[in-house]
Amino acid sequence: MSPEPTHDVVVVGGGAAGLSAAVALARSLRSVAVVDAGEPRNAPAAGAHNLLGREGVPPLELLAAGRREAEQYGAEIVTDRAVTARAGEHGFTIGLAGGGELRARRLLLASGLVDELPDVPGVAELWGRSVLHCPYCHGWEVRGRRIGVLGAGPMSVHQALLFRQLSEDVVFFPGRMADPGAEAWEQLDALGVRVVEGPVQRLRLEGDELRAVVLDDGQEVPVDAVVVAPRFVARADLYEQLGGTLTEHPVGELIATGPMGSTAIPGVWAAGNAGDLSAMVSAASGAGLVAAAAINADLVAEDAAAAVRARAAV
Ligand SMILES: Cc1cc2nc3c(=O)[nH]c(=O)nc-3n(C[C@H](O)[C@H](O)[C@H](O)COP(=O)(O)OP(=O)(O)OC[C@H]3O[C@@H](n4cnc5c(N)ncnc54)[C@H](O)[C@@H]3O)c2cc1C
CATH class of the missing domain: 3.50.50.60 (FAD/NAD(P)-binding domain)
Incomplete structure (x- = not known):
């Protein structure tokens, strides 16, 4: 039997998408860990623009504030790189480059994309x-x-x-x-x-x-x-390890998602640039929030079904 999950949700990627999801999940009293390697796509830029209320904020300053907000509600931020993913009886096991692993009932890939210049x-x-x-x-x-x-x-x-x-x-x-x-x-x-x-x-x-x-x-x-026109390629190693495949797009490759970020793999969601190559910061953040709501609803449904089964068994 595989070990019990350590968290309800593991979020891979602590950019705008991942941190927004973490805030919403933690505010829903979900145990959530965000694994982040700390390389957001817009890091070379001096400021992030078209961001209502934070116009021109330096990208790393924005994410530092997002980390604090997520932590304030109880999310755990793990500064590391997720290198392996496998599915099991209770959900997903994520292996970290620094050693150790996280186990979660659901997985959100908010790992962004690589700009191939x-x-x-x-x-x-x-x-x-x-x-x-x-x-x-x-x-x-x-x-x-x-x-x-x-x-x-x-x-x-x-x-x-x-x-x-x-x-x-x-x-x-x-x-x-x-x-x-x-x-x-x-x-x-x-x-x-x-x-x-x-x-x-x-x-x-x-x-x-x-x-x-x-x-x-x-x-x-x-x-x-x-x-220039880079080719935009979603970071999807973990998705591929789980059996997913990238979808071709005229300007790159992405993880195809449904309207609330669900992917072809049950229990795995994607948000931000991993699933939408053109998402800017606000859109990535919005997608993270929407995916978090979908994941929470999915867990609520699973818990409700389990509660009904448990009562019937008494
Ligand atoms: C040069 C440049 C300037 C930009 N300027 C703007 C702007 O002014 N305004 C705007 O709205 N948008 C801007 N964008 C777009 C913006 O960068 C994206 O919208 C935004 O970064 C998408 O957020 P995200 O959370 O999907 O991904 P990211 O911000 O890229 O975050 C992904 C995070 O996941 C981490 N990660 C990936 N794989 C793993 C793994 N296996 N384990 C652990 N961590 C992992 C990465 O290290 C990174 O921290 C710009 C983009 C570029 C390239």
Whole structure:
């Protein structure tokens, strides 16, 4: 017989999604442990924007406050990396890199995603500062500046149009991307987006400052910011260990979820970027709350059924 659970719920990931879930679960008097490796996706950014009431808060400061709020209701925060997951009679056993394990009746994967950046020298160095992907996250900060958009796929033209809303000086570098079609070229042209053809070799940096996009032929185009289209890949090792598979999406891979975060594996939920590649902080937080409510309701139903069975057995 497998050992009894140590917690009602283990949450893997203590970002906006995981901590919001932990607060709601702990406030429902659920025993909850959050395992967090402390690497939220937006860590390189100076501030988190479009966050009502906390506009521009440094990402790690926001999560430190979230940890305190969760702990204040009794959630346990375990600073570690969850490396193994297996299902058993009573739920799930989560193994930790630092040794030891947690056992829970339900599992919430709030492990976020990995931004796979284009392999262009300079991009990784300035990621989240002057190399950007999201106009809502950092668009205001580069409004009116010289913005270069590195073409990678159909989304790149969309990005160029979105950033054109924020600046009249947008240069599009199609590089080796497939031809986006006549309509796309016409839109870029009509909006005054300059197109510079040819493979991009690297970004030119001076210290920590972005200076220019450098092409293979040596041409340099001065820019203040560069927009890229990463591939977004949900962190799903544990889901895969439990038998789950990632679902393809036009811009990456995710854990497919139902409306309240349920997954194809009974007892396992996903929230935040793990299940929604486009979720910003507020949306990730909302998804964590919704999943927590669904998990609590599921446990309530299980407990009620067990109580009925126990009474009938007397
Ligand atoms: C550069 C950049 C800037 C951004 N700026 C903004 C912005 O201004 N406003 C906004 O709304 N959104 C912004 N975003 C998006 C924002 O980062 C996401 O919406 C948010 O991080 C999603 O929250 P999450 O909880 O799903 O994942 P995350 O915040 O990524 O948190 C996941 C957590 O899980 C942990 N984890 C993963 N796997 C394990 C494991 N196996 N064991 C233990 N822990 C694990 C990670 O270490 C991490 O701490 C930005 C994104 C980027 C890349």
